[in-house]
Amino acid sequence: MIRLQNISKTYQTDKVETLALKDINLHVKKGEFLSIMGPSGCGKSTLLNLIGLLDQPGTGAISVDGKEVKSYRDKDVAQLRNRTFGFIFQSFHLINDLHVIDNVELPLLYRSVPAAERRRLAKEALEKVGLGARMEHYPNQLSGGQQQRVAIARAMVGKPQVLLADEPTGNLDSQMGAEVMDHLVKLNQEGTTVVMVTHDEREAKRGSQIIRVFDGQLVA
C-alpha cells in the first residue's frame, strides 16, 4: 500500500551535507508488521518520516495505494497523512496541560468531528488500551507505560490504516515496554498495518518482517 522507489534524502545545514538515505526501495504491505532496525544515525527515523509523509525525499517517488504523493497538493497531502497514519514516538509527545481524554480527542479536532462524537471515540480508544478510568488525569500523573498507551489511543482514535511507531518502548522499563508491544501486536492482529523502529531484536521479532538499515541503505 505504501511504496518507496529509489528514495534518497540529504539534509543540508550551513556547513555539512548528510546523505541520510540512499536509493531505498521498500513496499509496506497492507496488514503487515514491519520492524526497522539499524545502528544510531543510520537513517531509521528519516525513513519512518518519509513513509508517514512527514517529510519529502530528495529524489525518488513515494506512492500510497498506487497514487504518487508528488501529484497531490500540499493540503491534500496533509489530509492523506491524517487519514492514513497514526504516529507514536519514544517521548510520547502528549500535552501535559490537557487531560488524557482531551489529548486523545486532538486528531479528531483537525477533522472537524462534532464534540460529542469526539468524546465518544476518545473514550472508546482509551478503554481499548485499558485506561478508561484515567480519562480525567493529566499525562504526568500516569506512568511512562500508561502515557505511551494514551499516545497509542491518540494515534488510533481516527482509525488510521497504518500506525508508525518510532522507538515506542525506548523510554520504558521492560515490563511497561512489553505491555506497549502487546498493544501494538493486538492492533496489528485486528488489521492495522504497523511500522516500528526499534533497537531491540526481541521486539523486532514480534513483527512479521524485519528490515535493516546501515549507512542509509537497506541491507536485508
Ligand SMILES: Nc1ncnc2c1ncn2[C@@H]1O[C@H](COP(=O)(O)OP(=O)(O)OP(=O)(O)O)[C@@H](O)[C@H]1O
Ligand atoms: N534535521 C536534520 N538536519 C540535519 N541532519 C539530520 C537531520 N535529521 C537527521 N539528520 C542526520 O541524518 C542521519 C540519519 O538520522 P536519523 O535520525 O534518521 O537516524 P536514526 O537511525 O533514526 O538514528 P537514532 O537511532 O540515533 O535515532 C544522521 O546522520 C543525522 O545526523
